[in-house]
Amino acid sequence: MYHSASPEGLNASPTASDNSPNALHAPTAPRLAPDASSRSCVTCRRRKVRCNKRSPCSNCIKAGTDCIFPPPGRAPRKSKRPPDAELLSRLRRLEGVIEHLSGKNPEAASTSVSPTQPPSSGIPSVGSSATAATSTAMAPQPAVAPADSKDSTGCPFENDPTKLNTGKFENEFGRLVIDEGRSRYVSNRLWASLGDEVEELQDILDNSESEEEDYPSPESSHSGSHDGFLFGFYSLSHSLREYHPPFPKVSVFWDIYKECVAPLITIVHKPTARKLLVEAARNPDSLDKNSEALVFSIYLSVIVALSPAECLANFGEDRTLAVKRYRFAVEQALAKANLLNTQSMVLLQAAVLFLICIRREDDSKFVWSMNSIILRLAQGLGLHRDGTNFALKPFETEMRRRLWWHICLMDTRSSEDHGTDPLIHDSMYDTRLPLNVNDDDIYPEMTETPTEREGCTDVTFCLVRCEITCALRRANYSCPGSRAFKMVGATGPSIERCEKMIQIISSRVEERYIKHCDMNIPIHWASATVARLILAKLWLIVHHPMTRKDRIASVSQATRESLFLTAIEVLEFGRLLESDPKTAKWGWLFRTNMQWHGVAFVLSEVCVRPICPVTDRAWNAISSLYSDWTLQATHKKGMLWRPLAALMKRAAATRSKQQEELRNKFGPNPTAYKSTPNDFATSHQHTLPQIHMPTTLNAEPDQNAPLNPTSIDLTKGAWDTLQYMFPDTNLLAPVTLDSPPVQDSISAVNIPTGLPLFNTPLSNSFMNQENIPETNSLSWEEWDKVMRDFQMDVEREDEAAPANGTHVTEWFA
DNA sequence: CGCTTCGGACACTCAACGCA
């Protein structure tokens, strides 16, 4: 699976002069490939044809393909050593134990070695040799795992391996075996019940893995690394030394990482990452394979975070080429470290950081597919189980949480890109949210759980995303239109119920995070804005008339107006996050979060509303976003891109027609109508997007009654203009995509007096609602239970009802 | 007819082995 992106110049030393952007782009005659004496290019080799070994070679020129030369040197030979007889005998013995325990073959069992018998070979078992913290915990149950399994079950295992294999717990608990940065989780009851033998098996696998790691044979039962298949068939064994940046540049990488990546992505503990980079700068050869992959991921994240000009200024290198080179290096490092079979958290950190970065740069389908592999690996490491269940050290517990939640975020994002349901759902994990602490508050040797800080910390941005994205997943699953509901044949919960859930989440986020944010501090403002944006998106998902066929006709005017304004602000603030000079350094991540819902809703409204200041504002927002997107090939690969492009075309045509009509009615320069200036960026730098929530928790406004002014945020001038332009027209009547507005058929509504935008903190609109529980003081466990109970109630309520929902991605069908 | 695929011959390389 090559990615066609050619890491041009990779075959040469990165420091070689001909690796400069100019040299690479020079349209000169093909030059002899740097290692022409020995290697054919990758394409010629695959095709088994003669390669003239020029770069690019004649065959590649003719075929119009990228010409990539492999690094010099041959792949190491694979050993044909016979399988280890000792290993086979121990495996056979284990098979006997299994049969014995499953009661199928008592006879075989009688000849097998007792599970508790010490290993007879010289190979030490994990349990006996490692000082590892090995423990057990309750296996994931369909319902919520107890908040603290250790307490609720009386599990006494505090790093005491001698207690591991005793008592009734063996049939109830999964097992986590940890050793030197590696971990392996076994949830299957039979395997978990094998006690020491599990550890012995682990040991066997480890040993066999290490033996075959470098020399996999085709005849082997697990023939070593297949990562070459995943990342390209380069010489996996070849040293990546030459891809490390020169010594003085490493500190530049670190500075940029601290500034542009670490505030957003907290997978890696900063002090630990710093040590790693220092080591990489001093002696790249001293890094183990897992650390090397992580170091390259960090380098890649830095390059991805930079603009082309910044990349050139800091590293004297063309950004596109640098991304290709470091992507190549990361992929090779992941493959070398045997990602598909890894039990290393460091390697998984490297892989997740890599995918988060590459999601912006390349085909998101790659990330989407890789996400499932990452999830499997994470389950293998037991990341879906909270570390407290296994009495892990506080530091390790915390880092495992961070990694797991970043995987959750990535799952939600990439599944949204492709219109699929997320892989991860609530019943799969009991890993708690990371603690709200700074990186300096935690260190590997600590024995006491750190106290959570109030207010913003290094992980606040991440926490905000996790909290709401988790809710988004739950809402998307349980809200009207969810595919899940359609599949189980249910109608989904009522709008009221969804509203209530959103309000609970909103009030929690507002109280725990947003209210502590200082809007003059960029990362605080970004955290608060992102929080509101995701909440607004959640609100749109719940209320969007197109997510539910039966609501198209029933949505109230007030709701529709509020949704429209909310959607516009989602787009405006989304763009502001990317373009504001203070937050532009994080734009690399913000840009990956496409506001599909907002865009779809605004476009559909622009298609059916007449020209007015509000639609002008919407059009400004959408045009600005759209022009950015068309410049970024990445965005076009999302599944929703094509229908959105079609909708955009339709909206543009509608607007053009409306402008023509306007000119016919008022002349070429109508004084009565002026487009609102697009000064959004300068006027909203330190404000937050407001969600204009029409609530059905209270009485739904009567469609014929005057609109509640507080639910409509239009300036008085805008309404006056509207009224002037279309004196005998109701602009806000319900309309559908398939039925363009017929002005004569619409009855009049009262025009509310205007209110300034952004005048009310989000929380105010919730905190006065009845029946909203006070959630801010809840512990994570209590809060988690509230949310899970909510979803279970919803599912029970709607179990028998027929499906009539429509998934969000079916809007455009 | 042009292009791609792929079996297989051949050259090169190196780990394993025997020997002094």
Next chain:
DNA sequence: GCGTTGAGTGTCCGAAGCGT
């Protein structure tokens, strides 16, 4: 330590197949 050997790896010829 050195020479030999067998097998793994890389190159690419040429036949066969496919698409236009």
